[in-house]
Amino acid sequence: MSVAAVIVDVPTMQTNRPFEYEIPEALNDVVVPGVRVEVGFGRGKRKIQGFVMEVKDSSDFSGKLKPIIRVIDVKPVLSKEMIDLSYWLADRTYSFQISCLQTMLPNVMRAKYKQFIEAAPGFEDDSQVQALLQNHLFVELTNDTTDEKIKEIAQLKRQNKINIEYVVENQANSLTRQAITTDLNVNEISEKKSQLRSNAKAQLKLYDFLIVHHDELPIESSEIEKKFNITRPTLKTAEKNNILKFIEITKRRTPVGIHPEQTNAPVLTDEQSQAVSTINDSIDNHQDKTFLIEGVTGSGKTEVYLQTISRAIAQDETALMLVPEISLTPQMVNRVIGRFGNQVAVLHSGLSSGERYDEWTRIEDGVAKVVVGARSAVFAPLKNIGVIIIDEEHEGSYKQDDNPRYHARDVATWRAKFHKCPLVLGSATPSLESRARAEKGVYQMINMTKRINDHPLPHVQIVDMRNSENSAVKGDFSPLLQDNLWRVLKRKEQAIVLLNRRGYSSFIMCRECGFVLKCPNCDVSLTYHKNLGRMKCHYCGHEEPVPHVCPNCKSKKIGFYGTGTENIEKQLNEQFPDARVLRMDVDTTRKKGAHAAIIEKFGNHEADILLGTQMIAKGLDFPDVTLVGVVNADTTLSISDYRASERTFQLLTQVSGRAGRADKEGHVIIQTYNPDHYAIKDAAKQDYETFFKQEMYLRHQSGYTPYYFTTLISVSHQDEGQALKQSYWLKKQLQSVLSDNSVLLGPSPTMISRKQNKYFYQIIVKYKQEPNLHQKLLEILSDTQAETKKGFTIAIDNEPQHID
Ligand SMILES: Nc1ncnc2c1ncn2[C@@H]1O[C@H](COP(=O)(O)OP(=O)(O)OP(=O)(O)O)[C@@H](O)[C@H]1O
Ligand SMILES: [Zn+2]
Numbered sequence: 035m036s037v038a039a040v041i042v043d044v045p046t047m048q049t050n051r052p053f054e055y056e057i058p059e060a061l062n063d064v065v066v067p068g069v070r071v072e073v074g075f076g077r078g079k080r081k082i083q084g085f086v087m088e089v090k091d092s093s094d095f096s097g098k099l100k101p102i103i104r105v106i107d108v109k110p111v112l113s114k115e116m117i118d119l120s121y122w123l124a125d126r127t128y129s130f131q132i133s134c135l136q137t138m139l140p141n142v143m144r145a146k147y148k149q150f151i152e153a154a155p156g157f158e159d160d161s162q163v164q165a166l167l168q169n170h171l172f173v174e175l176t177n178d179t180t181d182e183k184i185k186e187i188a189q190l191k192r193q194n195k196i197n198i199e200y201v202v203e204n205q206a207n208s209l210t211r212q213a214i215t216t217d218l219n220v221n222e223i224s225e226k227k228s229q230l231r232s233n234a235k236a237q238l239k240l241y242d243f244l245i246v247h248h249d250e251l252p253i254e255s256s257e258i259e260k261k262f263n264i265t266r267p268t269l270k271t272a273e274k275n276n277i278l279k280f281i282e283i284t285k286r287r288t289p290v291g292i293h294p295e296q297t298n299a300p301v302l303t304d305e306q307s308q309a310v311s312t313i314n315d316s317i318d319n320h321q322d323k324t325f326l327i328e329g330v331t332g333s334g335k336t337e338v339y340l341q342t343i344s345r346a347i348a349q350d351e352t353a354l355m356l357v358p359e360i361s362l363t364p365q366m367v368n369r370v371i372g373r374f375g376n377q378v379a380v381l382h383s384g385l386s387s388g389e390r391y392d393e394w395t396r397i398e399d400g401v402a403k404v405v406v407g408a409r410s411a412v413f414a415p416l417k418n419i420g421v422i423i424i425d426e427e428h429e430g431s432y433k434q435d436d437n438p439r440y441h442a443r444d445v446a447t448w449r450a451k452f453h454k455c456p457l458v459l460g461s462a463t464p465s466l467e468s469r470a471r472a473e474k475g476v477y478q479m480i481n482m483t484k485r486i487n488d489h490p491l492p493h494v495q496i497v498d499m500r501n502s503e504n505s506a507v508k509g510d511f512s513p514l515l516q517d518n519l520w521r522v523l524k525r526k527e528q529a530i531v532l533l534n535r536r537g538y539s540s541f542i543m544c545r546e547c548g549f550v551l552k553c554p555n556c557d558v559s560l561t562y563h564k565n566l567g568r569m570k571c572h573y574c575g576h577e578e579p580v581p582h583v584c585p586n587c588k589s590k591k592i593g594f595y596g597t598g599t600e601n602i603e604k605q606l607n608e609q610f611p612d613a614r615v616l617r618m619d620v621d622t623t624r625k626k627g628a629h630a631a632i633i634e635k636f637g638n639h640e641a642d643i644l645l646g647t648q649m650i651a652k653g654l655d656f657p658d659v660t661l662v663g664v665v666n667a668d669t670t671l672s673i674s675d676y677r678a679s680e681r682t683f684q685l686l687t688q689v690s691g692r693a694g695r696a697d698k699e700g701h702v703i704i705q706t707y708n709p710d711h712y713a714i715k716d717a718a719k720q721d722y723e724t725f726f727k728q729e730m731y732l733r734h735q736s737g738y739t740p741y742y743f744t745t746l747i748s749v750s751h752q753d754e755g756q757a758l759k760q761s762y763w764l765k766k767q768l769q770s771v772l773s774d775n776s777v778l779l780g781p782s783p784t785m786i787s788r789k790q791n792k793y794f795y796q797i798i799v800k801y802k803q804e805p806n807l808h809q810k811l812l813e814i815l816s817d818t819q820a821e822t823k824k825g826f827t828i829a830i831d832n833e834p835q836h837i838d
């Protein structure tokens with residue numbers, strides 16, 4: 035008897051292990067690791083889904099095993115690699131195994147969907163396939179499909195004679211579209227055309243269209259109408275005259291809006307070719323090394339990525355490239371597609387679940403060899419990976435905020451080891467963790483110190499907003515920034531204006547002296563808690579009243595700080611009435627494709643000034659941008675997080691790097707109330723190394739990453755007293771295993787301590803080496819998730835990206 039070990043879809047601690055089921059004889063070859071099955075669970079008749087993790091010959095269990103009720107997939111949806119990875123992931127992130135398995139699959143497989151079987155191209159006339167489909171284009175796989183039939187389907191799938199389409203139920207009808215085609219060849223159409231009357235303009239146009247596009251038929255009717263301006267009646271007339279016919283076609287849903295031109299590899303600069311050859315050596319020798327490319331803005335890192343991807347493809351391997359957020363980096367996606375065309379699959383949150391599924395299948399079937407995508411693309415079902423790349427590796431968005439709280443960099447490291455391939459991390463402003471690892475030799479450093487064609491780095495000026503000349507102006511632009519905007523407009527060049535929104539309005543600053551209220555214990559800024567009307571520290575829980583005079587200079591100009599993008603847009607319109615301004619923030623980018631549209635417009639010179647939040651800071655490459663203005667550099671500096679300086683440095687360096695990337699010189703103006711802060715001064719010099727040394731020193735002093743590991747544990751309950759009580763219980767539990775070298779902070783209420791009617795408290799553990807901590811946390815998780823303690827949720831976050 036064969037036995038399947040199944041992880042069932044019940045996310046609780048008690049079910050967080052494989053359960054054994056008997057595999058019915060008829061399903062012997064079909065139930066393999068990686069397929070999903072339906073099984074009975076518990077007493078009663080409850081049926082649930084589960085993943086087969088392992089198939090064994092016998093069971094250690096002495097009782098009678100329940101049989102598998104039904105197999106959901108006729109082909110594994112997860113590979114052996116993914117199953118292995120899920121064990122590691124669950125352990126690393128303190129998550130349920132089932133959550134990890136599900137995270138690896140496209141959404142559509144979690145929603146309510148239907149499965150259709152169709153003939154694979156070229157197998158339409160195969161006798162077995164015909165027997166299965168019985169003259170239908172599709173057959174649906176349902177609950178009633180017999181085990182025998184499933185076995186047959188699984189076999190055909192293994193032979194690649196059929197394809198399986200997952201269709202979300204309400205999208206099922208989008209699977210077929212109407213198209214036109216013709217039985218005539220080009221000569222016959224020309225012949226018919228010569229018989230037309232010369233005033234049959236529309237028909238003449240249509241015949242010409244059919245001749246020119248003959249190779250591309252069938253073409254969707256809607257496309258013909260939209261793109262070529264040929265109307266439906268025109269098509270109908272031609273149908274009556276037997277020139278063309280309408281048919282139904284199945285349509286692969288390709289992501290819209292991406293039609294880049296084909297590009298060829300340029301001649302590399304010395305630094306680029308050095309980098310490429312170092313990495314390619316590792317690809318050739320199948321080494322799982324991690325490289326950190328520290329390359330100044332505009333040094334041509336992208337080209338390095340592209341050429342290493344080329345190498346992997348040339349060796350018949352695949353490549354995985356992660357970018358922070360696809361919608362923000364349309365230029366990057368275009369460059370990859372421009373080089374590798376159809377071999378590229380793009381995975382991002384903007385895709386409909388059907389589109390996402392299509393891309394996923396193209397990868398799974400081996401048609402797509404290069405995957406570009408945001409965080410979750412790190413689970414792309416690529417086989418035989420030759421290189422993995424993480425661009426802008428310092429970005430916080432690589433860490434998932436919800437369970438499983440994984441960092442794409444860690445998953446990528448795991449996969450690189452599995453595939454024995456190099457992992458390339460790139461940034462102009464590496465995260466401190468990564469740069470520190472390079473220091474220790476864990477990562478191999480690759481430096482790119484020059485911009486392409488020796489273009490100089492931009493000239494940066496810091497404007498001290500405390501200065502009377504600047505504080506006297508009515509709006510938010512200093513005289514220097516105003517003058518420079520005028521100059522850019524006169525020269526018909528372009529400017530980028532950044533309004534730093536992060537942390538905006540939650541902290542208090544003195545407009546006279548730049549003073550920011552900080553925690554006496556933790557050296558992070560205090561945050562305003564609206565419901566309490568008090569200032570609070572997120573780390574240790576210290577609180578104090580909101581000050582009305584500046585403790586530093588006694589000025590009354592202390593208060594909440596911040597202006598909105600809309601307000602700045604208004605000021606720009608008033609002061610520069612002839613300038614065309616594009617605004618990019620959460621409000622203007624709600625619609626799908628809005629980011630790309632704004633960026634394209636700016637690239638086409640349909641605007642002079644691009645005003646925006648953090649969104650505009652990274653990756654953009656426009657040759658005519660000669661000025662970058664930062665309205666308020668201080669807001670990130672004041673977020674109550676030990677990464678505040680790092681984030682500020684990164685943001686300012688990245689946004690400055692948008693200026694002067696081509697032949698025209700770049701100029702940057704940074705307005706700040708903290709002109710002497712090292713993060714701002716170093717960013718102005720685009721000097722990562724100096725910043726790194728200073729910041730490392732401070733992290734060492736205060737005991738933070740990368741000198742210490744950090745684990746954040748949050749507890750929530752509907753009753754505040756219960757939440758607090760539980761946090762103290764948790765603290766005691768942790769104290770019992772921690773050595774004196776570790777630090778325990780909290781419990782303290784989180785920023786919005788009451789979300790969805792629950793109270794949240796958090797505890798932070800900072801440690802260097804705690805061999806018993808991991809096990810203890812697993813125990814705590816198991817205890818708190820037990821039935822008796824219902825109502826509590828506890829979340830454990832390894833190396834949190836931000837603490838709020
Ligand atoms: N070898 C080359 N020859 C000519 N132009 C190049 C070469 N390599 C890159 N470029 C061009 O130089 C510009 C900057 O390159 P790229 O955008 O790759 O820089 P980057 O290092 O990724 O910068 P950032 O970190 O600021 O995004 C691009 O317009 C790119 O097309
Ligand atoms: Zn504190």
Ligand SMILES: [Zn+2]
Pocket residue numbers: 544545546547548549584585586587588589
């Ligand atoms: Zn002051």
